Amino acid sequence: MSDPKAAKRIVSGLSRRWQAVVAAGLLLTAAVSNGSPVQAATAFPELKLFSEDWKPYHYVEDDVVKGQTADLLEKILEKVGSTQTREDIVFLPWARAFREAQVDANTVLFSTGRTPERERLFKWAGPILKFDSYFIGKKERNFEIERSEDLHQYKVGVVIDGASAVFAKRHGIPEENTTFNSQGIFNVKMLAADRIDFIPIQWKNFARLATKAGIDPTEFEPVFLADTVSLNFAFNLETADGVVDRFQTALEDVLGLQEQAKGETPTREVN
Incomplete structure (x- = not known):
């Protein structure tokens, strides 16, 4: 209630006990209306x-x-x-x-x-923050991927319940061509060993995992945009x-x- 006089009239017309209850409520309402940090309590x-x-x-x-x-x-x-x-x-x-x-x-x-x-x-x-994730593959393979359907013939490695699994499904990768691992580094090792063809992942994250696994990330490249991730x-x-x-x-x-x-x-x- 924004009118102080009206509020006073309401309170004065009640018993002393209810005056205290209503007054407390009005104070809380005023605090919220004025943007006071009542939630801090x-x-x-x-x-x-x-x-x-x-x-x-x-x-x-x-x-x-x-x-x-x-x-x-x-x-x-x-x-x-x-x-x-x-x-x-x-x-x-x-x-x-x-x-x-x-x-x-x-x-x-x-x-x-x-x-x-x-x-x-x-x-x-x-x-x-936001960043782009790509289907990453080996440079020497010279992939030419122009649309999602072009990926369907290849094997893709993803993390169980990870964003990579979401991307693979969204782009229609057949289940029989999808390899699920508990950690991204396993996918990187499989990609280096030619056991899979792509990983949908942020490039910086891929480079970090590759380096950790003793694999040269410069031998790989982003081939096709998987999604912009928030x-x-x-x-x-x-x-x-x-x-x-x-x-x-x-x-x-x-x-x-x-x-x-x-x-x-x-x-x-x-x-």
């Missing part, structure tokens, strides 16, 4: 934080959790009033983390590609909307401050 719940080892976004090095998304997460948690830190992140193989994130409320999986196929599986906060924090569906909204607001505030510090127009997209 509500403690932010402890979150289960699941992720995978994915350099440079989130990874463990010398027993220390590092990475730009881990940095971002820690700032978000601080902003919402949580006492949790990057040390609360649990690193799991992606397929297991993906399943675990769908079990309990207040569970967060990151960095998760937000695709139409996953849209209803989670509540979302983001984006953290990375996000994915919340279990049982998580309260208010929790996700507070996290989203904090995310936007942190990213906005980072861009302002760079002297740039705030944006959350990196292609």
Whole structure:
């Protein structure tokens, strides 16, 4: 109620006991109307934080959790009033983390590609950033792929429940030509050994995995665009909307401050 006089008339016409109740309600309404941070009085719940080892976004090095998304997460948690830190992140193989994130409320999986196929599986906060993923193959094969149908004759390696599996299905790769692995590095090794022909993956991530496996990434190349991926924090569906909204607001505030510090127009997209 925006009219103070009208509010006073309502309160004065009630018993003393109800005057106190209504007055408290009016104060809360006024605080919300004026944009006061009344939600700060509500403690932010402890979150289960699941992720995978994915350099440079989130990874463990010398027993220390590092990475730009881990940095971002820690700032978000601080902003919402949580006492949790990057040390609360649990690193799991992606397929297991993906399943675990769908079990309990207040569970967060990151960095998760937000695709139409996953849209209803989670509540979302983001984006953290965006990038292109490609079907990557060997340079020496001189592939000529102009449309999705041209891929159907080839064998494609994907990660179980990963974005790569989504891309392969979306582009119509036959199931008999799709190889599923629990980790991306296994696909890279199979590609180098000519056991598969393509991996749908971000180039930087492919190069990192290839180097880790002792494989020269310069022997491979992006052949065909798989999709433009938006990375996000994915919340279990049982998580309260208010929790996700507070996290989203904090995310936007942190990213906005980072861009302002760079002297740039705030944006959350990196292609």
